[in-house]
Amino acid sequence: MQLKTGEQISPSRNLSKAEFIALAAALMSVNALAIDIMLPALQQMGASLGVENENHRQYVISAYFAGMALALLPYGPLSDRYGRRGPLMIGLIIYVVAALGAAFMSTFEGVLAMRFLQGVGAASTRVIAVSMVRDRFGGRLMAETMSLIFMVFMVIPVIAPTLGQIMLLIAGWEFIFVSMAAIGTAIIAWAALRMPETLAQEDRRPFTIGSIGSAFAIVLTNRFSLMYTLASTFVFGALFAFINSAQQVFVGIYELGVWFPVIFAVIAGFMALSSYLNSRFVVQFGMRRLSHGALTGFLVVSAIWLGWSMMGEVPLVPFLILFALAMFQFGWIGSNFNSIAMEPLGHIAGSASSVQGFIQTLGGGIIGAAIGQAFDGTTTPLAAGFFGLAVIALVLAAIAERGKLYAASPQRKEGVKN
Template sequence: MAQPSIHPDMQAKMRIGRAEFITLAAALMALNALAIDIMLPALQQIGAALDVVAENDRQFVISAYLIGFGGGQLIYGPLTDRFGRRGPLLFGLALYILAASAAIFAPSFAVLLGLRMIQGLGAAATRVIAVSAIRDVFGGRQMAEVLSMVMMVFMAIPVIAPSLGQLVMMFGAWPEIFMLMAGLAFAIAVWAYLRLPETLDEADRRPLVFSTVLQGFRYVVTSRVALFYTLATTAIFGALFGFINSAQQIYVDIYGMGDLFPILFAVGAGLMALSSFTNSRFVGRFGMRRLSHTALVTFIAINALWFVISLAGPVPFPLFFLLFSGSMFMFGWIGPNFNSIAMEPLGHVAGTAAAVQGFTTTLGGALLGAMIGQAFDGTLTPLAGGYFIVSTVGLIFVLIAERGKLFQVVNPAV
C-alpha cells in the first residue's frame, strides 16, 4: 500500500517530513489519553486522601477532565480558523501544563476537579489542531490512513498509562502523576514550537466575527453526513468512556484482580491499537464505509450477546474478557473511519468542523459514559446494557446519514 502523501501545495511549507509530522500529531493526541488513563490506579488513593466518601464519585476525576476537554474545543475551533494552528496550540499546551502543575497541591477534591477541568480545557487545543492540521495536509482515504495511525498511538497509550501511574505511585503518591503529565506536556510543547509548521493557508483564514463563526457551525450541523456520523461517534464513545469510568471497579471489585488491573486494561487497549493499525492498512483497499459498517454491526452483535449473558447471572471472567476484547477490537475500526467520514465534506472549515465534532463526541460521550459508570451496581449488567444501547443508537444515526444504505463505496481506491 502506498504511503499517504502530502498535498502538493503544502509540501513547500513543511519544515518536517511526513513521518515526523504524523508522529507529532500522535504525540499531541497521546497527551489526552495519558491524562485520562494514567489516573485510574490513583483513584482509590485520591479518594482516601481527599475524603471522597462514595466510591462512584471518584469517577468524576475522569469526567471533569472530559467535560473541559469537550467544551474547550468549541473555543479553539474558530480561533484556529482565524489565527492558524500554531498559536492556539501553544496556548492550550501552556494551560495544560499550568493546571497539571497546580493539581499537585490541590487541597480538596472540589479544587482538584476544577483543575482537571482546566487541564482538559487546555488539552482541547491538541485535539482540534491535530485533526484540523491532518485535514489541512491530507485528504480522502489518505486522511483516514493518517488518522488511523494517529489513533493507533492514541489507543496504545492506555496500554502503558495505568502501569505508568501505578509505577509512579510505587515510589511516590498521586501528586507525582500530575508532575509527570506536566513534564511530558512541556517536552511536546517545545517540540511543537520548534518543528510544527503552520498548515493553514492565509487565504483559508476566516474572520473571527460572530456571523462567520455561526456560519462555520452551520456548515457542520447542516451536512447530513457530517452531523450524523458525529452523533454516531458520540454514541460509540459513550460506551468507551463508560468502561473507563468503571474499569477499576470491574477488575478490582467484581473479579478481585487489583494487581493485574494495569495489565488487563493494557490488553484491551492493545487490541484497540492493533485494530486501528489494521484499519490503516486496509482502509485504502476496502474504504471507510465498508470497514466501519462491518465493525459496527459486529460490535452490536457482541454487545447484545454480552448483555443477555449478564442478565442470566455472574459472568465468568474468561467469558467477560473474551466478549469485551472482541468489542474493543471492533471499536478500532469504527472510531477513525467515522471521524474521517464526518470531516471529509468540511475541509473549508476544518478547524470549526474539528471543534464541533470533538465537542460533541467528547462531551456527549463523557455524559453518556458518566451515566453508564454511575449505574455501576457491582455487576456487569449496567455496562453491558449501556454498550448495547449506545451501539444500537449509533447504527440508527449511520442509517440516517447513509439514507438507509450501508457498505457503500464513495471514494474508490486510486
C-alpha cells in the same frame, strides 16, 4: 484551498510524514495520558481526599471531559483565523499549569477544578491535531493517516495505567500530575521546534460572530457530518463508560488488584492492532465498509455480553474475550467515522473539528458518566450501555447513508468510492 481526495499540502517545514504522524499522535496522547494514568490512582486519591462514595471518584475523569468539551468550541474558529500553532501552544501551556496545580491541591473540589482547567487546555490538541491532518490529507488518505495516528496514540493506554501504578508506589497520586506536566512540557518543545503551520493564509477565516455561526451551520446541516458526528458520540459514550467503570470492574468485581494495569494494557493493545489493520485496509476497501462492519460486530458482541450478564456474572476469561473483541471494533469505527464526518468540510476544518469534538466529547462524556454512575457491582449496566449505544449509532449511520450501509454513498462528491 480545499483538498480533494488524495491531495496533500507540503508542510512549511521539513517534516516527514512519519514525524508528522508521530507529532500529531503525541498531541492527541496528552488526552489519553490525562485519563488513563489516573485510573489506578482513583482509590488512593479518594481515600486521601475524603471521598467516601466510590462512584464519586469518577468525577476526576468527568471534570476533565467537561472542561475539554466546553473549550472545544472556541479553539476551532481561533485556529481557522490565526493558524494552528498559536492556539495549540496556549492550550498546552494551560494543560501543564493545571496539572501542576492539581498536584498541590488538598481538597477534592480543588483537584476537580484543576482537572476541569486541564481539560480546557487539552481541548486544543483534540481540535488542532484533527485539523492539521485535514489540512494535509483528504478522503481515504485522511482515514489511513488517522488510523496510524490512533495506533500510536493507543500506546498510551497500554502503558499509562502501569506508569500510574508505579508512581503510586513510589510517590503517591500527586506525582502523577507532576509527571503529566513534565511530559506536556516536552511535547510543547517538540511542537514549537518542528510543527509546521498547516493552514495556508488564503484559507484563513475572519474571527467574527457571523463567520463562526455560518461555519457551525455548515457542520450541523451537512447530513454526513451531523449523522456521523452523532454516531461517533454514542460510540465514544461506550468508551467513556468503560473508562469511568474500569477500575471498579477489574478491581472491584474481578479482584485483579495490581494486575488491573496489565489487563487494561492488553485491551488497549487490541484497539491499537485494529487501528493498524484499518490503516492497511481502508484505502482498498473504504471507510464505510470497514466501519459499518465493525459497528455491526460491536453490536453482536455487546448483545452476547448483555444476555450472558443478565443470567449471572460473566466469568473472568469469557468476559475478557468478549470485552477485547468489543474494543477491537473501536479502531475500525472511530477514525473512519471521524474522517467521513470531516471529509466534506475541509474548507472550515478548524471550526468543523471544534463542533464535532464538542458534540462527541460533551455528549460522550455525559453518556459515559451516566452509565458509570449506574454501576451496581455487576457488569450488566455497562453491557446494556454498550448494546444500546451500538444500536443507536448504527441507526444514525443508516440515516446518513439513506439505508445503504456497507457500501459507497451515492451522495459522494469525490470520484473514489468507499
